[in-house]
């Protein structure tokens with residue numbers, strides 16, 4: 102008898118669906134394609150020699166090496182959490198190590214927070230557009246999404262307030278160099294977001310994945326840092342997700358959740374039940390690498406990515422036809438393109454791969470309401486500057502042609 106998998110697999114798991122553009126984007130991996138589609142760091146910037154030293158030193162130390170190959174506590178290594186707490190304190194957010202849980206990347210933090218705070222029938226506010234991976238993580242719980250429009254300063258406060266007033270109690274927000282648009286919130290908007298969240302007793306999940314990749318001047322304080330409630334690290338309404346994926350290497354799979362203690366206590370139980378703990382050896386290596394490399398390595402990343410961002414912006418300025426607009430991000434890895442209304446970026450991608458040999462991610466997937474068919478995400482992170490310029494030139498020529506055709 103053939104098994105009826107659709108009857109066996111529970112509804113929550115059936116809520117996960119594959120992205121329809123995934124197959125198309127497989128083509129983007131071919132060498133002849135200039136790919137602005139990837140959402141990954143530039144591997145040429147990984148500090149290979151330092152990791153070589155870090156892992157060798159660790160294994161050369163009998164006691165530390167053996168400890169690092171052993172099971173460890175679900176919360177994460179205390180020394181690593183202390184490093185993160187010190188780093189948070191330097192950014193203005195004073196938290197104890199008991200407010201920090203090490204996770205398998207920020208992505209696991211999103212999954213766990215979704216399982217902690219969401220269920221079918223509950224709502225969550227997301228930006229329009231938002232990080233697709235967050236919606237994928239949350240969708241397993243089948244929540245209802247409440248999309249909030251963004252202006253140049255951040256989420257439109259009236260819409261956020263309206264959502265809270267109707268009873269939504271969770272918002273997923275990315276104030277710094279957002280994936281996919283590269284946009285950041287102004288200081289005033291950060292404060293306004295916190296004020297409405299506090300007024301309605303709502304919790305904010307702050308995604309800080311890109312916060313250290315700032316290219317123009319000083320970083321604004323995070324929502325976590327601004328959420329100071331009489332010096333009590335357990336009284337705030339912000340839960341922040343951090344990661345070493347963008348500053349050290351994603352393959353370490355080291356992320357963290359910073360939250361009031363009652364939340365961390367629950368998450369620790371979930372972590373224990375789910376996968377016990379994050380790889381001890383990778384936590385130890387990440388700590389040693391961070392101690393050894395920061396802040397110098399981050400300065401190097403900023404210089405390299407700033408150059409790539411500037412190259413892409415200059416090419417967009419030089420080649421894009423009228424009617425196409427784009428963000429000018431102050432950090433992160435992405436530029437967001439808005440095409441004339443009648444151009445569907447998914448159709449454009451098919452021709453772009455074939456014709457212009459350029460890949461990007463059509464923007465619709467990043468909208469909870471499937472709007473944004475005329476938008477696209479461009480990453481400047483992985484291609485070399487020369488290829489960025491010529492790729493944008495070819496894409497612009499294609500858009501000009503398509504624009505005139507319709």
Ligand SMILES: Cc1ncc(COP(=O)(O)O)c(C=O)c1O
Pocket residue numbers: 140205206207208209232234275280308310343344345346351355356
């Ligand atoms: C905004 C955002 N949050 C979280 C993640 C997940 O990162 P990690 O590698 O730490 O799981 C990513 C990865 O691209 C991201 O872009």
